[in-house]
Amino acid sequence: MHEARQRLEHARNSRTAQLRALDESGQSADDHLMSVQAEAIQRVLLEIDAAFARIEDGSYGTCLDCAKPVPEERLEILPYTRHCVTCQRRAAA
Numbered sequence: 001m002h003e004a005r006q007r008l009e010h011a012r013n014s015r016t017a018q019l020r021a022l023d024e025s026g027q028s029a030d031d032h033l034m035s036v037q038a039e040a041i042q043r044v045l046l047e048i049d050a051a052f053a054r055i056e057d058g059s060y061g062t063c064l065d066c067a068k069p070v071p072e073e074r075l076e077i078l079p080y081t082r083h084c085v086t087c088q089r090r091a092a093a
Contacts, residue, residue, distance in 0.1 A: 001055055007079035008055075012048045015041050044080070051080040063087050 019041050022034055054060040061070050065087035074081060083091065 001060070004055060004060060004075065004079060005052075007076065008048055008051055011079055012045065015045050015048070019045075047080040047082070050082070054082075065091070 019038060022038055022041075025034070051060060054062075061072075061075060062068070063070055063084040064082045066084060068084055070081060070084050074085060081088070
């Protein structure tokens with residue numbers, strides 16, 4: 001779990017830096033693209049917080065739909081994912 005926490009901290013720090021850069025860009029808060037980017041980053045930050053909560057409750061790395069383990073490779077790429085690839089594809093369809 002130590003590695004998972006490190007990956008999540010890295011993801012959180014990166015997204016926080018992205019938000020800060022958007023704020024410092026000098027663009028108008030009414031700029032549609034900037035607003036969409038900020039909202040997407042905020043959603044990811046919420047997902048990261050939820051992943052930390054799953055670590056705490058022991059459910060991290062388990063798909064929330066099928067309850068099977070999420071492959072380590074997927075967690076390395078997307079450490080805040082809630083679902084295995086199969087269930088994610090089903091949800092997107």
